[in-house]
Amino acid sequence: MKDNLYQYILGIADNSLILGQRMGELCGHGPSLETDIACTNISLDLFGQVRSYYHYAAKIAGDGRTEDDIAMLRKEREYVNVLLVEQPNTDFANTMARHFLFDVYHFLFLTELKKSKDMTLAAIATKCIKEVSYHQRFSSDWIRRLGDGTEESQMRMQAAINDLWTYTDELFHQTEADKAMVSEGIGVDVTKLKAAYYEKVNTILEESTLSVPESKYFQRGGKMGIHTEHMGFLLAELQYMQRTYPNMEW
Amino acid sequence: MVTTEQNIDPKLIPILEAVSDPEIPVLSIMDMGVVRTAVIQNEIVKVQITPTYSGCPAMDVIGDDIKKALEDAGYKSEIELILSPAWTTDWITPRGRKALEDYGIAAPLGAEADKDVLLHGKRLVKCPQCGSTNTKMVSQFGSTACKAQFQCDDCLEPFDYFKCLK
Numbered sequence: 370m371k372d373n374l375y376q377y378i379l380g381i382a383d384n385s386l387i388l389g390q391r392m393g394e395l396c397g398h399g400p401s402l403e404t405d406i407a408c409t410n411i412s413l414d415l416f417g418q419v420r421s422y423y424h425y426a427a428k429i430a431g432d433g434r435t436e437d438d439i440a441m442l443r444k445e446r447e448y449v450n451v452l453l454v455e456q457p458n459t460d461f462a463n464t465m466a467r468h469f470l471f472d473v474y475h476f477l478f479l480t481e482l483k484k485s486k487d488m489t490l491a492a493i494a495t496k497c498i499k500e501v502s503y504h505q506r507f508s509s510d511w512i513r514r515l516g517d518g519t520e521e522s523q524m525r526m527q528a529a530i531n532d533l534w535t536y537t538d539e540l541f542h543q544t545e546a547d548k549a550m551v552s553e554g555i556g557v558d559v560t561k562l563k564a565a566y567y568e569k570v571n572t573i574l575e576e577s578t579l580s581v582p583e584s585k586y587f588q589r590g591g592k593m594g595i596h597t598e599h600m601g602f603l604l605a606e607l608q609y610m611q612r613t614y615p616n617m618e619w
Numbered sequence: 620m621v622t623t624e625q626n627i628d629p630k631l632i633p634i635l636e637a638v639s640d641p642e643i644p645v646l647s648i649m650d651m652g653v654v655r656t657a658v659i660q661n662e663i664v665k666v667q668i669t670p671t672y673s674g675c676p677a678m679d680v681i682g683d684d685i686k687k688a689l690e691d692a693g694y695k696s697e698i699e700l701i702l703s704p705a706w707t708t709d710w711i712t713p714r715g716r717k718a719l720e721d722y723g724i725a726a727p728l729g730a731e732a733d734k735d736v737l738l739h740g741k742r743l744v745k746c747p748q749c750g751s752t753n754t755k756m757v758s759q760f761g762s763t764a765c766k767a768q769f770q771c772d773d774c775l776e777p778f779d780y781f782k783c784l785k
Contacts, residue, residue: 403757403758403760403768404758406758406761406762406768407758407759407760410760410763410764411674411719411760413672413674413764414672414673414674414764415674416671416674417670417673417674417675418674419672420673421673421702447652488703490632491703492702492703492705493702495702495704495705496670496673496702496703496705496706497673498703499707499784500672500673500764503759503760503782506737506738507759507760508757510738510759571745
């Protein structure tokens with residue numbers, strides 16, 4: 370029970386940590402000042418949420434590790450985020466498409482997590498969902514603006530959606546910890562979110578004059594700790610300070 | 620069922636009212652609604668505060684400031700960060716809303732009006748400088764997580780709008 374709960378919390382929190390790191394990379398590099406600030410604001414929200422989750426995970430683990438240790442000092446195989454969130458920022462269409470494909474899931478997921486029997490997780494979800502509703506508005510808005518924009522922006526947004534589509538199915542894949550927590554009434558049965566997810570995503574894509582990819586080939590592995598080649602580079606940057614100056618604080 | 624009521628010892632109110640939000644110095648943390656509990660137990664003041672946004676970097680500073688203010692008044696204290704019930708902009712007091720406006724930040728509208736201005740570009744937010752509602756959103760995200768960036772088309776001043784959080 371304890372191990373499953375710990376692992377289950379990481380399964381939620383790692384997605385926000387890694388996506389938060391990706392969004393944070395845009396600090397000083399956003400396409401406009403307002404967008405730059407928006408992306409870093411979102412990153413800050415995600416890191417804030419992550420602190421609540423890891424703080425709880427550290428308490429469950431009870432082995433002296435802190436929230437920072439859990440965030441910064443695991444090896445690549447020990448991170449269980451989905452492959453989608455670790456994909457790199459290439460062009461802005463890609464960055465927004467990745468964020469949108471995760472936001473729609475995140476919102477549906479938190480809506481269910483609010484009903485968890487675990488009071489701490491329910492409280493965190495209730496807090497986070499208010500923020501995530503803003504994230505979802507922001508990314509959906511960019512899908513529409515770029516999709517239904519110029520020929521160039523539409524071409525890029527369609528390419529981004531096509532590229533990232535292969536990572537969407539993993540969101541609805543259950544791990545052993547997921548199954549155990551669902552049976553305890555603590556976890557969310559992600560398989561049940563799939564229909565609502567694709568309905569919402571497809572609606573927004575269609576509104577944005579984009580076509581829904583038809584490919585049925587999907588990648589998975591992140592939830593089992595098997596990541597894409599991008600993850601190592603991401604962690605190198607994320608963990609640099611703690612690895613170079615162990616235990617440093619500020 | 621969670622209670623949304625505050626439990627604050629009247630003796631402590633003047634001390635806590637003197638502590639302000641580090642990012643909006645005109646706004647007391649009491650008017651912000653982030654202090655949920657402040658009671659004296661065994662000569663120690665137990666304070667519970669709740670963050671406006673999860674990643675709000677002001678929370679650590681607010682915690683330290685409360686501790687310092689209570690210490691100056693002769694109290695030892697313990698500060699606890701709680702997430703439930705989650706903070707909402709409804710907890711900003713009328714005095715707090717006025718302080719925001721005077722400071723140049725437009726106070727949050729209701730939830731529906733908020734959606735109208737942020738999603739559909741309706742012009743409902745009143746410019747804190749000139750009072751005109753001929754204002755437009757520049758960005759859904761502003762200088763901090765809790766604000767959106769607006770501009771007034773009459774006086775042309777940019778300003779922050781405190782987003783509705785429910």
